[in-house]
Amino acid sequence: MLKMLSNAWLIPIPPAVAFVLIVLVTKRFKLLSALLAIFAITLSFIYSIGILLEVLSQGITMNNPVEYSVNWLSLGGETIRPLLIEAGVLIDPLTSVMLVVVTLVALLVEIYSLGYMKGDPGFSVFFGYLSFFVMSMLGLVLANNYFMMFIFWELVGLCSYLLIGFYFHKHSAAKASKKAFITNRWGDFGFMLGIFSLFLIFGTFNFNDLAEAIGRQHGAFLIIPALLVLAGPIAKSAQFPLHVWLPDAMEGPTPVSALIHAATMVAAGVYLIARGYILFTGLEAVSFAIAYIGGFTALFAAIIAVVQFDIKRIIAFSTVSQLGYMVMALGVGSLSAGIFHLTTHAFFKALLFLAAGSVIHAAHTQNIFEMGGLSKSMKITTWSFIVGALSLSGIFPLAGFWSKDEILLVTLEKGFTGLYIIGSLVAFLTAFYVFRLVFVVFFGKKKTRAYESPLSMTVPLMVLAFLSITSGFAGAPFVEKGFSSFIYFQEPHHVQVNFLIMIGSTVLALGGIALAWAVYVKKLIDPVLVTDRARSLYVVVYNKFYIDEIYHWLFYRIMMNIGKAFNWNDRHVVDGIFDGIAGLTRAAGAKLRLVHTGNLQNYALVIFASVVIIVIWMAVPVLGGIQ
Amino acid sequence: MITLNHYLVLASLLFCIGLYCAIAKRNAIGILMGIELMLNAVNINLIAFNRFLVPGETTGHMFAIFVIVVAAAEVAVGLAIIINIYREKLSSAVEDFDWLKW
Numbered sequence: 001m002l003k004m005l006s007n008a009w010l011i012p013i014p015p016a017v018a019f020v021l022i023v024l025v026t027k028r029f030k031l032l033s034a035l036l037a038i039f040a041i042t043l044s045f046i047y048s049i050g051i052l053l054e055v056l057s058q059g060i061t062m063n064n065p066v067e068y069s070v071n072w073l074s075l076g077g078e079t080i081r082p083l084l085i086e087a088g089v090l091i092d093p094l095t096s097v098m099l100v101v102v103t104l105v106a107l108l109v110e111i112y113s114l115g116y117m118k119g120d121p122g123f124s125v126f127f128g129y130l131s132f133f134v135m136s137m138l139g140l141v142l143a144n145n146y147f148m149m150f151i152f153w154e155l156v157g158l159c160s161y162l163l164i165g166f167y168f169h170k171h172s173a174a175k176a177s178k179k180a181f182i183t184n185r186w187g188d189f190g191f192m193l194g195i196f197s198l199f200l201i202f203g204t205f206n207f208n209d210l211a212e213a214i215g216r217q218h219g220a221f222l223i224i225p226a227l228l229v230l231a232g233p234i235a236k237s238a239q240f241p242l243h244v245w246l247p248d249a250m251e252g253p254t255p256v257s258a259l260i261h262a263a264t265m266v267a268a269g270v271y272l273i274a275r276g277y278i279l280f281t282g283l284e285a286v287s288f289a290i291a292y293i294g295g296f297t298a299l300f301a302a303i304i305a306v307v308q309f310d311i312k313r314i315i316a317f318s319t320v321s322q323l324g325y326m327v328m329a330l331g332v333g334s335l336s337a338g339i340f341h342l343t344t345h346a347f348f349k350a351l352l353f354l355a356a357g358s359v360i361h362a363a364h365t366q367n368i369f370e371m372g373g374l375s376k377s378m379k380i381t382t383w384s385f386i387v388g389a390l391s392l393s394g395i396f397p398l399a400g401f402w403s404k405d406e407i408l409l410v411t412l413e414k415g416f417t418g419l420y421i422i423g424s425l426v427a428f429l430t431a432f433y434v435f436r437l438v439f440v441v442f443f444g445k446k447k448t449r450a451y452e453s454p455l456s457m458t459v460p461l462m463v464l465a466f467l468s469i470t471s472g473f474a475g476a477p478f479v480e481k482g483f484s485s486f487i488y489f490q491e492p493h494h495v496q497v498n499f500l501i502m503i504g505s506t507v508l509a510l511g512g513i514a515l516a517w518a519v520y521v522k523k524l525i526d527p528v529l530v531t532d533r534a535r536s537l538y539v540v541v542y543n544k545f546y547i548d549e550i551y552h553w554l555f556y557r558i559m560m561n562i563g564k565a566f567n568w569n570d571r572h573v574v575d576g577i578f579d580g581i582a583g584l585t586r587a588a589g590a591k592l593r594l595v596h597t598g599n600l601q602n603y604a605l606v607i608f609a610s611v612v613i614i615v616i617w618m619a620v621p622v623l624g625g626i627q
Numbered sequence: 628m629i630t631l632n633h634y635l636v637l638a639s640l641l642f643c644i645g646l647y648c649a650i651a652k653r654n655a656i657g658i659l660m661g662i663e664l665m666l667n668a669v670n671i672n673l674i675a676f677n678r679f680l681v682p683g684e685t686t687g688h689m690f691a692i693f694v695i696v697v698a699a700a701e702v703a704v705g706l707a708i709i710i711n712i713y714r715e716k717l718s719s720a721v722e723d724f725d726w727l728k729w
Contacts, residue, residue: 601658601721605650 004054006068008089011047011099012138014040015131022128033124037131038110044138045103052096062488065092067144067208081203090144090207093487094274094339098141101346102264104467106134108460109259112354115456116255116361126166126253133159137264141271145205146195149272153191153232156265157184163260164252176248183245187235194228198279201225211278218282226279226286229272237269237323240297244548246320250312254357257312262319262353263346270326270342274335277489281333291331291411295419298324300545302429306436307531307542310366311356314437318392319349321426325407328419334410336484336493340475341407343483344399347471348391351464352434355385358457359441362450368437373446380452382442384461389438391468393431393509396502399472406475406484409501427505431512439520634675642668655709655719659702666698 018040022033060066069088076082089095110130117123136155143149165177199205201221202213214222233239238246249261260266273280273290280286298321305317322345329338358381363371375382391400404427411420452458475483477497485492518524531538540546617623641664648661670691677687713719 599722599725601650608646608650 004050005058005066005091008047008051008068008091008142011044011051011103011142012135014043015135015138019128019131019135022124022131027124027128030123034110034114034127037127038107038114040131041103041107041110041134044134045100045107048096048099048103051091052100055091055093055096060092061492062092062094063490065090065095065208067091069144069206072148085147085205086145087148088144089142091142094271095141097339097343097487098271099138101343102134102137102141105263105346105350105464106130106137106259108463109255109263109350109354112258112357112457112460113253113255115454116357117253118454122166126163129159129162129166130256130259133163133260133265137268140268144207146198146207146210146276147205149275150188150192150195153236153268153272154188156260156268157181157188157236160184160249160260160265163256164249166252166256170251173251176245176251180245180249183242184235187231187233187242190228190231194225194231197225197228207275210276214278214282220283222279223283223286226283227289229276229279230286230290233269233272233327234293235269236272237266237327238297238320239269239293239324239327240300241547243297243301243320244551247313247316247544250310250316254312254353254360257316258350258353258357261316262349266319266323267326267342267346270323270330270338273327273330274339277330277335280330281489287331287333289331291328291416291419294324294326294328294331295422296324297321298328298426299422299429300324302426302433303541304544305433306429307538309368311359311368311371311437311441312353312366314368314433315349315352315356318352318430318434321430322349322392325404325423325426328423329407329410332411332414332416332419334407334414335489336475336487337403337406337410339487340483341403343474344391344403344468344471347464348388348398348400348468351384351388351461351468352392354457354461354464355381355388358453358461359385359450361453361457363448365448368440371441371448371450372444373442374448374450375442376446377450378442378452380458380461384458384465385442386438387465387468389434391472392434393513394427394505395509396506397469397472397476399468399470401506402472402476405498405502405505408505409496409498412498412501424505424508428508428512431509432516435513435516436520439516443521631675631679634671638668638671638675641665641671653720653722655712655721655724656706658721659705659709663698663702666694670694 015037018037021036026033026036054060058066067088067090069086071084072087073083073085075084110127113126113130117126120126133156136152136159140149140152140156143152161177161181164180165173167173168177195205198210202210204210204213235242235245246261246266250257252261280290301317301320301324305314305321308314308317322341326338326341326345329341358378359371359374360366362378362381363374365371387398391398394401394404408420408423408427411423473479519527543549645661645664645666645668648664649658650661652658652661673687673691673694677684681687709719712724716723
């Protein structure tokens, strides 16, 4: 039934309608607004499942995607280069998987928010924003050209800004939302220039047309456009050096952190790289840059995560680190591995965030050292968090194990030994910091009174825990038609089983867990002693390598002074010129208006004098008059 | 023998007198009178051209009669305006008619 696919543009419609209704009509009825939003996302989710099944049964592969579009804007033709902008949907396995991931996580997060946001004065608006976000994100996923994608790209950025600043009366939240928005502008600016330069070279925004054109002529002249487009994902997926906004984005409500800043929006950058993969993969230098940016970010963020105190910040740095993993996988040339990790990560990271939200909800603090022994009173939260943590650490047979191993396998296969070592090190650090969190928060001495969260919050946790365990089997090497023969670039490949890598990464992960256990449960090593021994290093890492301070200096000292110079130029030179022209005109007018005496007889005199002059002129042959 | 030229000279003299009157007079009624003189100079022209160029037809007469009718209407309206202004300002000098001036 192709009708289902051709009407795929309907998927973002229910959340959009829900957003409008909530904001304009039902804002005063809190529960109704929330139910409306949940109903809308359920519709989208069901439709997305339908699309996925349809894609599977129709045999739609990455190489023959389905595309439906209408011309949205069509300009030019003979004299100027024709500009054609389409509005359309592009459906291939990548799209269908993303649709399901986005709608499923969004659905669970919205149900969770019922409990988490209870009693908040902005309850209805929160659900309105969430619906708006889901609409934008689905539009981004479905877009069949860069232009449309860019529009939705900006919309998700806007939603992120609104939701980070949801508690806008808190100064830090307002600042964080501004920071996220401005940091993303840098990437968006490059992304926009990249799109325009691609259009100038190939004359189209459409993904498939571009892929075809790039396939025909690929060369070094594409390096600049590719790097410019890459700026978008670097900002949106929080890669070094534009990662600074994501940890601060934790000022938003925790469901937002789970949905937007862990599972979906930040994955949009990875999705963009995958969408325009042909552009990057043919350019060795660019692929190399992507791989090393990803690898460096993964390590960098994992190191910072080890020393943080704030439960959400630890998970946020973990997100940055895992996004680095995905970007690295795409950089070394495996679309399947990157997107597979994106999918599993969406589930287990959303789970970790929601469980952390449940903890914060109960303990009323975000500092992990003020919590402790929560496992006794919060059974479901504890166990789902541990499932998420195991999955994140990559313990067999949870989802994270399969996807992380595939990435490590690919890096080694393609000959990036350095990145393989970095990746393994990150796996070790990841296991260490997440279990440091687990042991400190859930075990040990009880420090706060806490009660298990309501059912609306624990049910999504259980669903996500189930998915964090099982979703990895889709891409496990022993599955015949697995993930990598569904989503791939150019030709499907089957994942090889490499026991050496599997055993290696498992040992490292277990080692990390064991170290965390030794330090925080058995107290064999005193962490305070270690930090005292390497005081200066600890301070540097704790302050996130002073990246924020460097930016602060850069912007306040250098950018502000440049801005001041431009401001002066604008006020005195540019304005001076135009004010001068305006003043001249006004002065001339003031003098010239005296000509109009208002006396009718003067006018009559002028008219008749003119007539006489014209008659004389026409009557005298010397002046060109009648002969 | 009176020729067309005599009439034209008479008409232009009359027109110039009327023009001078319309431009130079300070009194609004004087201006109206000057305009009447100019219109009548035109009438003389029309009749004279009709008489000397197309004697059998009455085109010029027709025009002249139209001009007289319109002039009568114009004077009626003009005088009414002037009388109203005079009641308001107690003056019929045109330099006092300056409310629309900047």
